[in-house]
Amino acid sequence: MIVAEQKPLAEIRALVGDAKRVLVVGCGTCVTVCFAGGAKEAGVLGSLLRMGAQLDGNVKDVSEVTVQRQCEREYLDGIREQVEQADAVLSLGCGIGVQAIAEQFPNAIVVPGLNTSFLGKPAAHGEWVERCAACGNCLLGVTGGICPIARCAKQLLNGPCGGSSKGKCEVGTGDSKPDCAWQLIYDKLKAQDRLHLITEVAPPKDWRTSRDGGPRRIVREDLKLPSTGGQK
Amino acid sequence: MNASNGTTSRLASILKHGHFAVTTELGPPKNADPEIVRAKARLLRGCADAVNITDNQTAIVRMSSIAAGVIARQEGLEPVIQMTCRDRNRLAMQSDLLGAYALGMRNVLCLSGDHQTFGNHPQAKNVHDIDSMQLVQMVVGLRDRGCFQCGEEIKGDNPRFFVGAAENPFGDPFDWRPYRLAKKAKAGADFIQTQLVFNVPRFREFMRRVVDLGVTEELSILAGVGPLKSPAAARYMRDQVPGMDVPDEIVERMEAAGRGIEDKKARTAAYRETGIQICVEMIGELREIKGVAGIHLMAIEWEDAVPIVTERAKLLPRPALEPETSACPPPH
Amino acid sequence: MTAIDAPVVDTAADGLNIVAFCCHYCAYAAADMAGSLRMQYPQSVKVVKLPCTGKLDVQLILDAFEHGADGVMIAGCMEGDCHYQQGNLNAKRRAAYSQDLLRSIGLEAERVRMFNMSSAMANRWAAAVTEMDETVQKLGPSPLRRGRKAAAEE
Numbered sequence: 016m017i018v019a020e021q022k023p024l025a026e027i028r029a030l031v032g033d034a035k036r037v038l039v040v041g042c043g044t045c046v047t048v049c050f051a052g053g054a055k056e057a058g059v060l061g062s063l064l065r066m067g068a069q070l071d072g073n074v075k076d077v078s079e080v081t082v083q084r085q086c087e088r089e090y091l092d093g094i095r096e097q098v099e100q101a102d103a104v105l106s107l108g109c110g111i112g113v114q115a116i117a118e119q120f121p122n123a124i125v126v127p128g129l130n131t132s133f134l135g136k137p138a139a140h141g142e143w144v145e146r147c148a149a150c151g152n153c154l155l156g157v158t159g160g161i162c163p164i165a166r167c168a169k170q171l172l173n174g175p176c177g178g179s180s181k182g183k184c185e186v187g188t189g190d191s192k193p194d195c196a197w198q199l200i201y202d203k204l205k206a207q208d209r210l211h212l213i214t215e216v217a218p219p220k221d222w223r224t225s226r227d228g229g230p231r232r233i234v235r236e237d238l239k240l241p242s243t244g245g246q247k
Numbered sequence: 248m249n250a251s252n253g254t255t256s257r258l259a260s261i262l263k264h265g266h267f268a269v270t271t272e273l274g275p276p277k278n279a280d281p282e283i284v285r286a287k288a289r290l291l292r293g294c295a296d297a298v299n300i301t302d303n304q305t306a307i308v309r310m311s312s313i314a315a316g317v318i319a320r321q322e323g324l325e326p327v328i329q330m331t332c333r334d335r336n337r338l339a340m341q342s343d344l345l346g347a348y349a350l351g352m353r354n355v356l357c358l359s360g361d362h363q364t365f366g367n368h369p370q371a372k373n374v375h376d377i378d379s380m381q382l383v384q385m386v387v388g389l390r391d392r393g394c395f396q397c398g399e400e401i402k403g404d405n406p407r408f409f410v411g412a413a414e415n416p417f418g419d420p421f422d423w424r425p426y427r428l429a430k431k432a433k434a435g436a437d438f439i440q441t442q443l444v445f446n447v448p449r450f451r452e453f454m455r456r457v458v459d460l461g462v463t464e465e466l467s468i469l470a471g472v473g474p475l476k477s478p479a480a481a482r483y484m485r486d487q488v489p490g491m492d493v494p495d496e497i498v499e500r501m502e503a504a505g506r507g508i509e510d511k512k513a514r515t516a517a518y519r520e521t522g523i524q525i526c527v528e529m530i531g532e533l534r535e536i537k538g539v540a541g542i543h544l545m546a547i548e549w550e551d552a553v554p555i556v557t558e559r560a561k562l563l564p565r566p567a568l569e570p571e572t573s574a575c576p577p578p579h
Numbered sequence: 580m581t582a583i584d585a586p587v588v589d590t591a592a593d594g595l596n597i598v599a600f601c602c603h604y605c606a607y608a609a610a611d612m613a614g615s616l617r618m619q620y621p622q623s624v625k626v627v628k629l630p631c632t633g634k635l636d637v638q639l640i641l642d643a644f645e646h647g648a649d650g651v652m653i654a655g656c657m658e659g660d661c662h663y664q665q666g667n668l669n670a671k672r673r674a675a676y677s678q679d680l681l682r683s684i685g686l687e688a689e690r691v692r693m694f695n696m697s698s699a700m701a702n703r704w705a706a707a708v709t710e711m712d713e714t715v716q717k718l719g720p721s722p723l724r725r726g727r728k729a730a731a732e733e
Binding site (some may be wrong): 025042059127166169170171172173174175176177178179180182185186187195198201202210214215216219220222 | 332333338359360361362364365373375376377379380381385396413414415418419420423425426427430433434440454489490544
């Protein structure tokens with residue numbers, strides 16, 4: 016899932032600025048599950064914006080609405096009227112959601128309430144960890160199900176480096192020290208008697224499938240619908 | 248050992264002729280002053296077969312390894328250029344290597360590089376387009392196949408470096424390290440320099456496994472050694488540096504060296520003397536281990552110690568070689 | 580979304596408005612007993628009964644302030660004795676979080692406070708209410724009330 020966290024309130028208030036009518040838009044998918052931008056969070060933020068404005072001697076008309084997923088236009092269609100009535104739209108979606116709203120409502124002033132951080136999973140209630148770097152060419156089959164692109168600080172394909180110590184990466188201190196991905200890979204493959212997967216030198220990665228190749232796009236011809244007035 | 252496929256590296260020749268090799272390190276300055284490099288080079292001249300020029304070590308910006316290497320060469324040293332994977336992509340690496348070779352560099356050490364959060368520019372984007380093992384493969388490819396990493400043939404002079412890599416015998420996972428070293432041999436590395444060795448028995452065990460795997464028939468291993476400056480330095484390395492194994496006996500020996508000496512200057516001198524002595528003894532022990540082809544002497548910010556250690560360890564003078572096999576111009 | 584729409588909080592009143600979220604099993608029972616025993620304590624508190632303080636959402640606390648509360652009390656079972664195992668511990672976390680939220684907009688964190696008591700502790704209830712009333716008296720009416728009054732008068 017996409018993992019995000021709310022921007023500091025001071026930053027959000029600065030982004031909203033003088034806008035009188037503010038629509039806070041929550042998202043019911045990833046950011047709900049990481050407690051950053053769901054309906055509850057939208058409600059709390061709405062209250063804070065109203066009260067904060069009042070304490071400053073201003074009045075802000077802040078309302079909240081949450082859609083199932085901000086990244087799909089059908090769900091955004093339902094909030095068109097509210098968006099058109101607002102002076103500013105504060106999106107609590109991930110970066111994709113913010114942009115989707117901006118694309119669908121070109122006249123709206125849309126600002127982000129979250130910092131979208133990574134693709135990951137909950138490690139425990141209240142803790143999320145990065146697991147995938149969306150490199151576009153998954154190699155988990157040869158690394159025992161542990162990703163060295165996302166989890167190794169140096170993205171080594173022939174790790175570990177000399178800084179791996181007691182199963183931890185050299186980066187970070189104390190609790191924030193990540194596990195050494197290559198220690199995990201070695202342990203897993205050794206336990207499964209599959210070390211042969213890492214005894215040959217892995218060649219340089221083709222980064223074209225990753226963000227380095229430019230903004231990406233996937234098209235499935237078998238799914239594309241005929242356009243109105245088309246041949247089919 | 249494919250050491251001398253057209254390289255005119257002195258280090259390659261020394262190893263080829265079966266001499267016990269000595270390499271050391273020169274840290275470039277955090278500024279643009281060539282005199283600093285020249286002064287350090289003059290200190291080290293004659294003490295080693297080749298001198299590593301570090302590359303933004305600990306992710307702190309310093310004069311580039313290649314530039315400092317060229318200056319050092321003018322002073323009669325044979326440089327080993329260091330290149331990390333942290334700061335350059337494969338284009339910049341190959342481009343720099345073409346230039347380095349054109350400027351007379353003949354040895355390259357391929358490293359992953361300390362993470363930039365350790366250094367003075369933690370906000371930087373790190374590169375890691377390829378890793379150190381792939382870098383070894385790439386540099387060997389430039390030499391042996393005359394091709395760039397993309398497969399395109401190099402028309403005209405191709406760089407023919409003597410290629411090195413680093414290994415930490417004390418890093419985790421301990422059991423995997425000899426196999427990882429075997430991978431570096433497969434990638435084509437000619438020589439290896441290890442992290443500082445203080446725990447000789449553990450290093451002996453590491454070397455035994457490495458020799459068993461046949462790795463020492465494919466490349467030359469130079470054991471890392473270094474004089475300790477003080478007990479504080481010893482404790483720091485034991486407790487704060489990941490992957491370093493400094494036995495308590497060594498820390499205690501350093502502490503004992505200063506006991507009973509009131510005068511600070513005299514105490515400092517006593518610590519340094521003991522640090523040097525331990526280093527010299529260690530060199531003696533490491534020479535006896537099967538598979539150790541030389542030493543890599545690291546005297547961090549203490550280049551003065553290099554001539555002292557090499558002299559006492561009876562490593563001087565360095566062997567003379569036929570003039571045409573050496574890439575170094577004669578010192579003027 | 581406002582979970583408290585009806586005027587639990589009397590914004591026109593000159594006295595203090597303190598909302599007390601009380602759990603059914605302990606705090607409400609203690610309050611009830613205090614009432615039966617004719618104990619004397621400040622009348623600024625309006626009780627809202629919850630099945631458990633674990634039902635408490637941060638939103639409820641913010642709504643109370645938005646609608647003119649000067650203080651919010653949360654009263655639950657003794658730690659370790661929650662009728663629903665850990666409801667009061669969840670409430671404790673949320674109370675602390677709501678204090679951070681209040682600070683972030685410039686309201687005093689002391690306006691929110693949690694108390695623990697068992698159903699027989701009528702005097703504990705009385706003492707808690709007295710303490711809360713004293714704290715809020717010192718802080719004065721919520722700055723939001725002044726704002727609302729001013730806005731209403733415009």
